[in-house]
Amino acid sequence: MKATTPKPPPIPAEALRQSLRALEAFAGPTVLLDSQGRVLALGADARLLTEERLSPGGSFHEAFTSKEEEIRSALRTQRDAILTLADPGGSAKSRPLRVRATALTEGSRPMGWAVHLAPCHVDPNSREELFHGLWTQDLRMRRLFRIIEKAARTEASVLVRGESGSGKELVATALHTLSARARGPFRAINCAALSPTLLESELFGHVRGAFTGAVRDSPGHFRLAQGGTLFLDEVAELPLELQAKLLRVLETRTVIPVGGREPVSVDVRIVAATHRALRREVEQGRFRADLMYRLRVVPIFLPALRERPGDILPLAERFLAELNARGGRQVLRLSARARRQLQEYPWPGNVRELRNVMEYAHVMGEGPTLTEAELPPEFNEQARPVRLPLSPESAISGPDLPQEIGLEDIHRALAQTRGNRARAASLLGISRVTLWRRLRESGAAPAR
Numbered sequence: 402m403k404a405t406t407p408k409p410p411p412i413p414a415e416a417l418r419q420s421l422r423a424l425e426a427f428a429g430p431t432v433l434l435d436s437q438g439r440v441l442a443l444g445a446d447a448r449l450l451t452e453e454r455l456s457p458g459g460s461f462h463e464a465f466t467s468k469e470e471e472i473r474s475a476l477r478t479q480r481d482a483i484l485t486l487a488d489p490g491g492s493a494k495s496r497p498l499r500v501r502a503t504a505l506t507e508g509s510r511p512m513g514w515a516v517h518l519a520p521c522h523v524d525p526n527s528r529e530e531l532f533h534g535l536w537t538q539d540l541r542m543r544r545l546f547r548i549i550e551k552a553a554r555t556e557a558s559v560l561v562r563g564e565s566g567s568g569k570e571l572v573a574t575a576l577h578t579l580s581a582r583a584r585g586p587f588r589a590i591n592c593a594a595l596s597p598t599l600l601e602s603e604l605f606g607h608v609r610g611a612f613t614g615a616v617r618d619s620p621g622h623f624r625l626a627q628g629g630t631l632f633l634d635e636v637a638e639l640p641l642e643l644q645a646k647l648l649r650v651l652e653t654r655t656v657i658p659v660g661g662r663e664p665v666s667v668d669v670r671i672v673a674a675t676h677r678a679l680r681r682e683v684e685q686g687r688f689r690a691d692l693m694y695r696l697r698v699v700p701i702f703l704p705a706l707r708e709r710p711g712d713i714l715p716l717a718e719r720f721l722a723e724l725n726a727r728g729g730r731q732v733l734r735l736s737a738r739a740r741r742q743l744q745e746y747p748w749p750g751n752v753r754e755l756r757n758v759m760e761y762a763h764v765m766g767e768g769p770t771l772t773e774a775e776l777p778p779e780f781n782e783q784a785r786p787v788r789l790p791l792s793p794e795s796a797i798s799g800p801d802l803p804q805e806i807g808l809e810d811i812h813r814a815l816a817q818t819r820g821n822r823a824r825a826a827s828l829l830g831i832s833r834v835t836l837w838r839r840l841r842e843s844g845a846a847p848a849r
């Protein structure tokens with residue numbers, strides 16, 4: 402005779418409510434579904450977040466306007482997904498929600514899902530786009546993507562201008578990937594990171610015996626990028642004598658390695674980038690005008706993150722979803738204060754800095770809510786009132802505020818430290834607060 406498993410007694414409503422409250426405290430707004438996708442129960446936070454659009458006995462799928470396949474995939478894959486909540490009033494006001502499901506099983510039998518919900522800041526009225534690793538919902542950025550697509554089809558030199566961490570290298574790789582040279586190599590070199598002598602031999606190569614330590618021939622980046630694209634990052638930092646040499650290479654399409662005599666033909670497309678205004682560098686005699694015109698046939702201006710504030714929170718959420726997917730802590734929401742601080746912060750290190758900040762907070766804190774206290778120390782400094790100088794003189798001659806340190810220096814230090822403000826400040830010999838204040842005074846950061 403077949404043994405029948407006795408049906409478990411139903412969980413008393415009060416016990417269920419308490420379990421859900423405990424679950425929500427740990428995992429954020431939660432809905433329990435049966436294996437057919439019907440709502441079994443939902444916690445008070447989930448009720449609030451969904452504005453009562455979900456109720457026990459109702460269908461989970463029908464509460465959303467997202468495609469049936471998207472909803473099924475969200476449940477099946479148990480990965481972060483964005484679903485749009487239907488508006489019962491039928492107005493066009495849709496509400497995106499971040500959703501993550503955990504399958505509930507008894508042995509191997511599927512019982513349903515616990516679905517964790519979180520608010521989502523992607524603006525449903527503006528279109529989002531992921532373009533070769535660059536995510537945005539900013540209209541200007543999306544227009545830039547179209548320019549990049551057009552420029553990629555040509556051989557024209559492109560000059561990308563943008564602050565540190567704003568995605569210049571990603572633009573360069575997109576230009577390469579979308580070009581006829583995609584099968585060829587992509588090489589990148591940072592002109593600010595090497596001494597002039599080393600830079601010369603890295604770019605143009607050298608022959609054996611050209612200098613002490615040159616024990617064998619070295620091809621250099623131009624020849625290594627043969628048939629492909631060479632990305633010259635921080636091109637404004639190129640010393641004048643190397644600018645002359647670079648111009649010659651671009652004009653003759655040949656390169657003479659250091660210590661060599663014979664010109665070698667090269668077929669390379671140049672993409673250059675800088676955080677400076679090259680025109681100003683030309684005016685100041687630090688950059689050759691003829692080289693500038695050669696490099697900036699197509700100029701591309703990448704807006705800083707603070708100039709597209711609508712991207713800050715959605716990008717933060719994307720980074721959190723990536724971090725959640727690695728396992729460990731599952732962050733389901735940002736506290737209101739953390740959101741405000743992220744939005745008010747000047748982001749001198751741009752998207753790279755935002756990613757680092759999210760990683761720091763994800764590691765430092767615990768639980769499903771990422772709070773302002775988990776943000777790196779500079780955010781808490783930012784929250785403190787800014788100390789006013791005692792006298793006008795102390796504002797300019799005080800040891801903590803050297804007048805000669807300008808915005809350009811700060812950007813250069815940030816570029817060198819890849820957006821790390823603490824290291825940039827110590828490089829400049831000022832405190833992090835001063836660095837932030839300088840950015841704010843210059844209008845680079847919003848006044849509070």
Ligand SMILES: Nc1ncnc2c1ncn2[C@@H]1O[C@H](COP(=O)(O)OP(=O)(O)OP(=O)(O)O)[C@@H](O)[C@H]1O
Binds near residue numbers: 567572816
């Ligand atoms: N729009 C974006 N969407 C998603 N990630 C981005 C975006 N912009 C930048 N990033 C992230 O920031 C990192 C830095 O980008 P990238 O190296 O292209 O910046 P950069 O402007 O070349 O910086 P630097 O001038 O310091 O070299 C990227 O690896 C990527 O993770």
